């Protein structure tokens with residue numbers, strides 16, 4: 001889940017407007033993409049780096065936060081373009097030291113939406129690009145849904161405008177876990193939408209899907225907690241409970257070791273050094289964040305930066321974000 005209910009550009013409205021105007025319109029996008037890719041390759045030849053993309057849902061139906069779902073055709077176009085200009089690698093491969101040169105990239109998906117299996121997997125196979133899917137295990141085989149998605153469903157039923165949804169989301173992010181639970185319970189009463197209806201509206205991966213993903217040989221499964229809390233608000237013991245809960249559920253079902261983890265929300269305010277230490281002690285050796293940055297051979301595997309991709313993104317805007325990430329310090 002992203003750090004705010006925004007489309008990709010809301011944090012930088014002017015930049016977003018400019019990007020969309022100048023880069024988002026075919027065929028200007030590809031014309032801009034080529035020189036940026038050339039620049040990235042020249043920089044990569046001088047000092048190798050990799051970037052990690054963070055997707056969520058790949059779907060033509062946006063059932064989650066506005067802007068979070070990337071359309072299948074857009075995803076496929078991005079995959080094909082990136083794979084023909086840079087070297088796709090697994091998350092493990094990307095973090096495994098000094099191997100590789102130039103510009104490499106890895107694909108990740110957060111939360112565990114079912115379309116990662118039904119829509120993304122066939123495209124990943126067709127283009128032969130590996131990926132990691134980070135799963136919120138409380139949603140697997142149950143009616144539980146990530147609280148942000150549930151909030152969006154209630155907001156739709158209550159006909160909130162986007163501004164109201166954004167306000168309530170930010171308030172819920174600041175609230176304690178107990179306050180947030182009470183808030184969501186109140187919304188259930190107000191909207192009258194049942195857990196069963198919400199679960200039907202937001203398809204998440206089931207265990208069979210996860211087996212298929214693991215057996216595909218092209219997708220690895222990682223952990224993303226049990227309930228998608230904001231880890232910075234939890235005690236170390238509760239962080240460990242969430243981390244081990246998701247890790248052990250996946251390992252018991254899939255029969256393989258799960259050693260990568262994505263921090264829910266993943267921005268600077270969503271975790272602390274203590275969080276990362278609890279995750280390390282829980283057995284994770286690759287921990288993905290949503291911080292801006294690229295991965296160098298010497299980078300810390302315990303706070304891997306990622307570039308978020310959203311509904312409005314084009315290849316050109318993704319490359320622009322990577323270029324910006326190159327100047328970030330993580």
Ligand SMILES: [Zn+2]
Pocket residue numbers: 001002110111224228263264265
């Ligand atoms: Zn998430």
